[in-house]
Amino acid sequence: DAGVTQSPTHLIKTRGQHVTLRCSPISGHKSVSWYQQVLGQGPQFIFQYYEKEERGRGNFPDRFSARQFPNYSSELNVNALLLGDSALYLCASSSQGVQDTEAFFGQGTRLTVV
Amino acid sequence: AQTVTQSQPEMSVQEAETVTLSCTYDTSESDYYLFWYKQPPSRQMILVIRQEAYKQQNATENRFSVNFQKAAKSFSLKISDSQLGDAAMYFCAYPRAQKLVFGQGTRLTINP
Numbered sequence: 404d405a406g407v408t409q410s411p412t413h414l415i416k417t418r419g420q421h422v423t424l425r426c427s428p429i430s431g432h433k434s435v436s437w438y439q440q441v442l443g444q445g446p447q448f449i450f451q452y453y454e455k456e457e458r459g460r461g462n463f464p465d466r467f468s469a470r471q472f473p474n475y476s477s478e479l480n481v482n483a484l485l486l487g488d489s490a491l492y493l494c495a496s497s498s499q500g501v502q503d504t505e506a507f508f509g510q511g512t513r514l515t516v517v
Numbered sequence: 518a519q520t521v522t523q524s525q526p527e528m529s530v531q532e533a534e535t536v537t538l539s540c541t542y543d544t545s546e547s548d549y550y551l552f553w554y555k556q557p558p559s560r561q562m563i564l565v566i567r568q569e570a571y572k573q574q575n576a577t578e579n580r581f582s583v584n585f586q587k588a589a590k591s592f593s594l595k596i597s598d599s600q601l602g603d604a605a606m607y608f609c610a611y612p613r614a615q616k617l618v619f620g621q622g623t624r625l626t627i628n629p
Binding site: 493 | 554559617621
């Protein structure tokens with residue numbers, strides 16, 4: 404079975420541009436979460452979607468948005484990119500929430516803003 | 518606020534030796550889970566071990582075990598018979614309100 408897949412793996416954007424990151428969860432998983440991991444730090448929670456509804460949002464500006472599609476795949480969108488948005492963006496899927504079930508992570512998208 | 522603290526930014530150990538990574542957390546909950554994740558250079562987070570707070574017995578997965586001290590809110594990871602493939606960043610994580618709260622991580626180096 405395929406694991407969590409994220410695309411693209413690497414991305415270079417210019418300040419002020421917009422970016423869309425994509426995530427396909429493990430088959431059968433209905434929950435997708437997004438995390439931002441700045442170099443040298445632990446991942447920070449951005450969004451969680453379950454059954455296409457937003458269930459949680461971290462302390463990120465409105466420039467960050469996401470959605471989940473009927474097939475449970477998800478997109479993370481970031482507008483008006485800043486240099487500080489350079490990070491590894493991780494997607495995690497789980498069968499339900501993350502309280503007691505394992506979250507499976509993709510390999511991430513490395514975003515560089517120049 | 519729930520926080521997770523890993524006080525060791527870096528650790529190193531000789532191959533085949535034992536190493537312990539520390540983690541403390543803050544919560545007002547009485548029933549919860551705790552996780553240790555491994556992040557190798559490939560960047561993919563992999564679950565190493567999980568502990569249920571209501572279980573007094575420490576979790577064990579092959580060479581990996583935890584020392585869970587609920588009253589002290591401490592959750593350390595012990596790696597026995599360290600192998601070169603254990604080299605990675607290790608993150609302690611606490612699930613809260615449908616999100617994982619991660620510590621800052623510990624970079625583990627294995628010396629051959």
